[in-house]
Amino acid sequence: MREDSKEIDAFLVSLLRTVGESLRGDSIKKKSVGTKKNRNDLVTNFDKKTEKFINSEIKKNYPQATIVSEEGYGDKVQDMSGLVFFVDPIDGTMNFVKRRDDFASMIGAYIDGKPLIGAIINVMDNEIYHGGKEIGLFINDKKIDNPKDLSLIEGLVDVSAPMALANKFNVQSVIKKSSGFRVYGSAGIIFGHLLTGKEVMYMSYLAPWDLAAGRVMCEAAGMSIVSIDDSPINMLESQVVIVGTQKVVSEALKTLKTR
Amino acid sequence: MREDSKEIDAFLVSLLRTVGESLRGDSIKKKSVGTKKNRNDLVTNFDKKTEKFINSEIKKNYPQATIVSEEGYGDKVQDMSGLVFFVDPIDGTMNFVKRRDDFASMIGAYIDGKPLIGAIINVMDNEIYHGGKEIGLFINDKKIDNPKDLSLIEGLVDVSAPMALANKFNVQSVIKKSSGFRVYGSAGIIFGHLLTGKEVMYMSYLAPWDLAAGRVMCEAAGMSIVSIDDSPINMLESQVVIVGTQKVVSEALKTLKTR
Numbered sequence: 001m002r003e004d005s006k007e008i009d010a011f012l013v014s015l016l017r018t019v020g021e022s023l024r025g026d027s028i029k030k031k032s033v034g035t036k037k038n039r040n041d042l043v044t045n046f047d048k049k050t051e052k053f054i055n056s057e058i059k060k061n062y063p064q065a066t067i068v069s070e071e072g073y074g075d076k077v078q079d080m081s082g083l084v085f086f087v088d089p090i091d092g093t094m095n096f097v098k099r100r101d102d103f104a105s106m107i108g109a110y111i112d113g114k115p116l117i118g119a120i121i122n123v124m125d126n127e128i129y130h131g132g133k134e135i136g137l138f139i140n141d142k143k144i145d146n147p148k149d150l151s152l153i154e155g156l157v158d159v160s161a162p163m164a165l166a167n168k169f170n171v172q173s174v175i176k177k178s179s180g181f182r183v184y185g186s187a188g189i190i191f192g193h194l195l196t197g198k199e200v201m202y203m204s205y206l207a208p209w210d211l212a213a214g215r216v217m218c219e220a221a222g223m224s225i226v227s228i229d230d231s232p233i234n235m236l237e238s239q240v241v242i243v244g245t246q247k248v249v250s251e252a253l254k255t256l257k258t259r
Numbered sequence: 260m261r262e263d264s265k266e267i268d269a270f271l272v273s274l275l276r277t278v279g280e281s282l283r284g285d286s287i288k289k290k291s292v293g294t295k296k297n298r299n300d301l302v303t304n305f306d307k308k309t310e311k312f313i314n315s316e317i318k319k320n321y322p323q324a325t326i327v328s329e330e331g332y333g334d335k336v337q338d339m340s341g342l343v344f345f346v347d348p349i350d351g352t353m354n355f356v357k358r359r360d361d362f363a364s365m366i367g368a369y370i371d372g373k374p375l376i377g378a379i380i381n382v383m384d385n386e387i388y389h390g391g392k393e394i395g396l397f398i399n400d401k402k403i404d405n406p407k408d409l410s411l412i413e414g415l416v417d418v419s420a421p422m423a424l425a426n427k428f429n430v431q432s433v434i435k436k437s438s439g440f441r442v443y444g445s446a447g448i449i450f451g452h453l454l455t456g457k458e459v460m461y462m463s464y465l466a467p468w469d470l471a472a473g474r475v476m477c478e479a480a481g482m483s484i485v486s487i488d489d490s491p492i493n494m495l496e497s498q499v500v501i502v503g504t505q506k507v508v509s510e511a512l513k514t515l516k517t518r
Contacts, residue, residue: 094439098415099457156357161440164424165431172424180353181420183442198358 005117005134008062012107012119013130015057019050019105020121020128023090044097047071050089050105058085058107068236070209080113080235086212092186100124104188108212110235118216120188129192133220137195146221147197151247152177155200158190159183163203169228169240170257171203177255187214194243195221201244201252208235214243224249229258264376264393267321271366271378272389274316278309278364279380279387282349303356306330309348309364317344317366327495329468339372339494345471351445359383363447367471369494377475379447388451392479396454405480406456410506411436414459417449418442422462428487428499429516430462436510446473453502454480460503460511467494473502483508488517 026046051071058067062083067074069087077084085107090096092103101124109117119130131137137144157178159171164181175181182199184190187206191214193199204210215225215233227233228240230253242249242256282305310330317326321342326333328346336343344366349355351362360383368376378389390396396403416437418430423440434440441458443449446465450473452458463469474484474492486492487499489512501508501515 094415098413098438099452101457156353156444161434165426165434165440167424175420175424179357180444181424181442182444183440185415185439185441193358198360 005132008109008117009119009130009132009135011061012109012117013128015054016105016107016119016121016128016130019054019089020123020126022053023050023096023103023105023123024126043071044090044093046096047090047093048073051087054087054089054105054107058087068208068212070207077236080110082112084110084235086110086209086235088188088209088213091188091210095185095189102184102189103186104192106188106191106209106213108209108214108216110212110216113235115216115219118213118220120191120213120217122189122192127192129195129217131220132216137217137220139196144195147195147223147245149222149245149247150197150200151245152200152251154179155245155248156180156182156198157201157203157244157248158193158199159202160204161185163205163240170255174201174203174252174255177251187211190214191217191243194218194223201242201248203240203242203252205238206241207238211241211243218243222246226253228256264391267368267376268378268389268391268394270320271368271376272387274313275364275366275378275380275387275389278313278348279382279385281312282309282355282362282364282382283385302330303349303352305355306349306352307332310346313346313348313364313366317346327467327471329466336495339369341371342375343369343494345369345468345494347447347468347472350447350469351443354444354448361443361448362445363451365447365450365468365472367468367473367475369471369475372494374475374478377472377479379450379472379476381448381451386451388454388476390479391475396476396479398455403454406454406482406504408481408504408506409456409459410504411459411510413438414504414507415439415441415457416460416462416503416507417452417458418461419463420444422464422499429514432514433460433462433511436514446470449473450476450502453477453482460501460507462499462501462511464497465500466497470500470502477502481505485512487515 065083088106096103106120117132225243324342347365355362365379376391446469484502
């Protein structure tokens, strides 16, 4: 009963609404910025503070659940049994720090390995994309239709900058067959573009918390999401992911060199 | 007297306000899309209709002026004497068609070759960036401060997709020294990012109407804008342009291979 889709959806929307209000306030204050692996992998006090808050709210409402999250306040999750939440407190930290827009907060809920509910807030636009296969998809309170199954030539594609610039997997051949190449720099923002047909493909190396919420919603919208070698997504590992319309992912897999 | 900065600024803001209202209405209707040179160089009825409207309003108010514009309704301008307007009715046509956001309309006014007033509307956000050296810079009615003179490592850079992917002029070495790479696909939108410090450099092959308005404002904001070989901008030719903070343009010119 506590694992009801609608109830979890409402909980995540309410939680991200609170997180968004807080981050919009924070984004105008001076930030204390630390470094993780390198200068392009920033971690701010706000990432940590936000994750602590989200995780504690989840534990309060769903004490039986486990949490996989970016900043280290989650659980050591070994398998996907039961109710599992994936938390990315600030996705697009570089945009948060440098641009003050085009960043997101994301939470995905899975039950026994099956996608249940995804929720992503575009913080500065205060738009929450949420829902899943059972209850449908919404932006804030408005139900949205599935995007059209466009082909590569009909849409814009987004590929992580290092992958595109180095032409990893021959990805530039895919980009050249599209309407155009864009780099927005936040998986959460790009999942919003995919769900509304503004982009037709995204390819990047993603951690579980980067893709969990977007995967739930893109699959519910009839889109395709696979790892680079066309194998099923492993939710407990990082991997190179291709997500897009059915047609585009099929076209891309034919063109990409994966070995 | 008719060439007064403040008066021209007010005229352009009022004109772009009207254009923006019309394009926001159009962007939800079905578009008839033709092709210019290739499928990535779209021209819509809306480009043509919008340019006709802008040019006729300019001629009505400034009959002595000449117009350089994208879609062929302007004058054959041979030199920069007198009052010259540069018009790009829809900048980022691919975004207009595919995304319904991140496109702009731009007008730049020059007097005897000197930058006078620039005006760019981010159509979907209904934000007009406008002004010049004499009167200062504004977003809608709000005066804005000049962006900080950040260095390459401190900011995000935007480079046209074909140039970045092909590593023209060794531009990837510049990208790698920055905080990150973004591709927004509209010069007008990117000029807005530069003026607010959201990006610190833009490099692309630009026609006069692509750069006229942005050049006026970026120079007024203390930024640097040069052609790829570090020569002055020629407003009657297309050219590869680097625009950004003083520090970033200086760093970029040291790293780029221009011959």
